[in-house]
Amino acid sequence: MAKKEQTPKIYFLDVTNRDGVQTAKLGLSKLEKTMINIYLNEMGVFQSEFGFPTTRHEARYLEANLELVETGVLKPIRLEGWIRAIVGDVKTAFKFVPNIKHLNLSISTSEQMLKGKFRGKKTEDDIIKEMTDAVDAAKAMGAESIGVNAEDASRTDLSFLVKFGLAAREHGAARLRYCDTLGYDNPFTIYDTMKALAENVDIPLEVHCHGDLGMAVANSLAGAKGAVDGGQDAYINTTVNGIGERAGNADLVATVLALTKSKGFAKKYQLGNPIKLAVAAKIAEFASYAFDVPIPLNQPGVGANAFAHASGIHADGVLKDPENYELYSYKELGRGTPKFVETGREIISGQYSGVAGFKHLMGKMNVSFASRDEAGDILELVRYANVQSHKPLVEDELLFIAKHPLIAQKLLTLTPLVLETM
Ligand SMILES: [Zn+2]
Secondary structure, three states: OOOOOOOOEEEEEEOHHHHHOOOOOOOOOHHHHHHHHHHHHHHOOOEEEEEOOOOHHHHHHHHHHHHHHHOOOOOOOEEEEEEEOOHHHHHHHHHHOOOOOEEEEEEEOOHHHHHHOOOOOOOHHHHHHHHHHHHHHHHHOOOOEEEEEEEOHHHOOHHHHHHHHHHHHHOOOOEEEEEEOOOOOOHHHHHHHHHHHHHHHOOOEEEEEEOOOOOHHHHHHHHHHHHHHOOOOEEEEEEHHHOOOOOOEOEHHHHHHHHHHOOOHHHHOEEOOOOOHHHHHHHHHHHHHHHOOOOOOOOOOOOOOOOOOOOHHHHHHHHHOHHHOOOOOHHHHOOOOOOOOOOOOOOOOOOOOOHHHHHHHHHOOOOOOOOHHHHHHHHHHHHHHHHHHOOOOOHHHHHHHHHOHHHHHHHHOOOOOOOOOO
């Protein structure tokens, strides 16, 4: 296949709001998901897989975030929804979220899943037919970009993956996602496979890695290198703090660091758009708070020990020249500014807060209200946000609600179906 004229590039596609939130025992409120999209946009991440357009309780959140795209609040990030690669899901997605523009269509491709999940009821040809029918339907209904997701790709025969990818491309898919669903690959195998796919399918590739063997970041780097060496753009799937099913996904910050700081990589392989690493600490801390999962002490870049030195030789060395014992500076990750921690009286937001306390709280952030009624309206939204998240809102969430009350109202409106059998 002919290679592109331009050097292929590497992009980030974060899946915290899909893979992260489907993690067992964890979840995010719709406002928290929105904040993640806002921080990802600020960081320069190309795309956020922002949720599930076939899930009824996601619909208002998804539509509200697409409104933020329309009004330029979420710009230039691309928001894409994840569904199964079946026509029924495509129809439901456009019914629930009519303004959806970008979709990822997922179907299992491995022999294991054909036998073990589909119980032998589907052949490889059936898989391709379902996927291409879904791509056709998504195009017909107005999808601007479609990614096709080969689930369990790392346990799928390469020859079938190529056939699957070619069919996706012929039907107008923009990208093929190579999903190492079980974290089975290693950097050597994923490099070879991604390079072969790039050369034989001739379509931009996504690499989606899990940490079951502790190699999610390394595999993402190797997979992206394979795609680029094979002549195609690479889109690395990440999650904030690596939160994802089982042992998790490739951590966003660690993957950015690996791409830009590891030996010789950044000189040879280019990012499609610059990543503002300075947002790293903020997004990691917010995700940790929102998921209620602490950042490990030794987390690359954002862990409490990532720049801590105790032993004499290291402390002396880093004081003489930080580069002696630090590969990059804490300042690059947005760390190092002192934080104000209240140790005395604290007025915080809650689902039973009143106007006086709320005005005091917002006043500390230099937000004032035209009238008591206006303060009351914003407070009403803050109370509902607390009902969903069960914890005090962070400053950025309060500011978001004050600035975008009508969007917040949509995010916070959850109306279950009428139960006809009750
Ligand atoms: Zn996954």
